[in-house]
Amino acid sequence: MYRSLDAEKIVETVRRLRNRIKERFPTASLGHVAEDLLAVAEKSPVKAGALSKPHFPLRIGIAFLVIAFLTIIIKIFLKLKINTDIDRFSELLQAMDAALNTVILLGGAIFFLFTMEIRLKRNRALKLIHELRSLAHIVDMHQLTKDPETIEGKGPQTASSPKRSMTRFELSRYLDYCSEMSSLIGKIAALYVQEYDDPVVLSAVDQIEDLTSSLSRKAWQKIMINNQLQTDPNSQTGFNLPQELT
16 A cells, blocks of 8 residues: 555665765765664654554553542542631632632643643654754755856866866766755655644644755756756856856
């Protein structure tokens, strides 16, 4: 069935991409980023499963605390000597106010305990999403200076100009690897919420997918410009090129 993401397929795809990068660019730091992405991908099935499964020890502990808390409250209430002879209306209001405050505090405490599992899982999931967001930006940093219009090195260089030693074919492959890594980061994020539908985490994953899609498009725009310049070095790419770069 093709209705859900297969974690093993994602891991295998990341591993194959890591190998392709290592074989094509053995000295490039992009390979180390791919190693980190593979490490994250390999752990993602277990972490995604932990998010979707109920935490029974925590639930049992919370249930025990709630029962113990209610038992103590009931025992205290039964031992109290309640004066039913209330002569004044103000005293009745004070008694009702005290009882209402007690009920509100008790309800708040029970609600806090029962939502503890949700908060713990949410915090854990958001940390995982933040890790993927950082990886996406690191991938983007690696393709930041890969400019297809200066690949020939005909323009004047400065002391701070990045070293450009790739051919146009190598540049296309490098940018394609960056695009694939961005896409796979989005797939790992989607894996975390495949069976965990917390609205806050879903929103964070949507943001990751928007980010990785944008970064992937950026890489492919450079690939298209690179291919166009490879076919026709004098072609226009949407803006005027300096004469020394044509």
